[in-house]
Amino acid sequence: MQDNIPIIALENLSKTFEIKPVFGARRQVHALRNISLDIPAGRSLALVGESGSGKSTIGRMILRHYPPSSGVIRFRGQDITTIDRRIYGRSVQMVFQDPFAALNPAHRVRHHLMRPLLLHQPDRDPDEALRALLRAVDLDHARTVDKYPHELSGGQRQRVNFARALAVNARLIIADEPTSMLDVSIRKSVLGLMRDLKKEMGLSILYITHDIATAQYLAEDTAVMFGGQIVERGPTGDVVGNPQHPYTRLLRAAIPDPAIRLRPGTDSFARQVEEVRRLATTAVIGMSVVGSGHLVAEH
């Protein structure tokens, strides 16, 4: 049993962006409202929600891309604004949604991985380290190391991105929709890779996704966001298997199910979506406990 201090903890985190258009009045956008979450070391949390719900904002704030408006983010108990940027930067790494845009098209895989290895693990034999790295992400050294990004498939590129995060000895990986641009048929293998990395290297993963169906492959815990607030969180099995908040139920019901055929003229889904959206935008006044560790928002 490791120590009980979570690797990352968000305490009452809020973020308000001020939009200053060239014309018209400035206005405020409340991207996050009172978010409290934590991820125990070696575990992963799935952050599920639609586009614009604030899930990527959380990821970016953990990376210190922008400061919180209020609230604190702690890394192993320490406020991240007080940690040296270099040290923090190598502990927390991001894997982006678009595996095509995240790699430099003019450089080979070797370059992408060798640079972080030389900078961050200078005492290791670089060639040996490179081999180990590719092995960790299940890529064949001989066949990939001298390839350019365009010569790799989307799934392979995403593996290179994970390898790059490992090269700097990251302890927490923020994976922002890492599979949404991949074919359904290779999504599962990338999810499997993340699960292996977690198990074998003890990595913690914040898995940001809009696809609640994939959460259970990877994450012990799931938090569902809507409109900058967390509407439900708890063990993934409970949240996905027994959703309590109307928005979580909607997400769950919208997963394509080959057994349900869409029929014309049934507006019930559209109506339901509107109602749920209206409810979920109202302020959360508290979380009530519905099961062991399973919390649902009250509006």
Next chain:
Amino acid sequence: MTGLLSVKDLRVEYLTDTTPFVAVRDVSFDIADNEVLGLAGESGCGKSTIAFAAMRLQKPPAFISRGTIHFDGQDVLSMPVRDLRRWRWSECAMVFQSAMNSLNPVMTIFAQFHDMLSAHQNISRSAARARAADMLEMVGIAPDRLDSFPHQLSGGMRQRVVLALALTLRPRLLIMDEPTTALDVVVQREILQELVSLKEKLGFSVLFITHDLALMAQVSDRIAVMLRGEIVEIGTTEKVVTSPQHPYTRDLWAAMPILDAPVHEAPHAG
């Protein structure tokens, strides 16, 4: 000859420095009136190449080396360019992959409707405006959005606009190439629900291309599964879902991240 679209022994190749690469190898299929045919397969299997070839939109280095495409009895491949331009969009329209980005970012929504309408008909600006407003309303967008630019709309709304643009001339066949891949599941479901209702109302056939078999099964009447440029299995949705014959189809199903346990009380559009 049966069906609205009839593709026979279609072969599409890409010229390369060495030997041509065969992207689509002798593919045959039909789409009947009012039918939704799903075309499934992983990236690079030739799905989009078929979509483009069906509208004769393939660009060099791609070329059709053999086979025929008939649309309601007309030979699409030998159609003169003038007829082809008229035929495209008014008879057979397309919703492109990443449709969210297929709108022109520097033109208002109305300007894009007007562009398309004036290319096909002799139509006044005000009539075009009324027509565009109707179409937006039909897909559930307020007509005052006509003067918005694409970046002022959400991804789901842009997708609806693209769908409205494609249906304005009442085409008999709509080709949809990965229409909802970049959207989240709730919006995706809303749009597909919309599509199914519009199809009922207007009556058109759909060639629905996606790699998501589960999604495809929700809207298609028949499903064709492609592997490396060939159709390896084609059959009714029910058959492909419940008793897939080809090992590749079974692999595709096995690779899908589908929830294991059914959930009680989940709302669905039954």
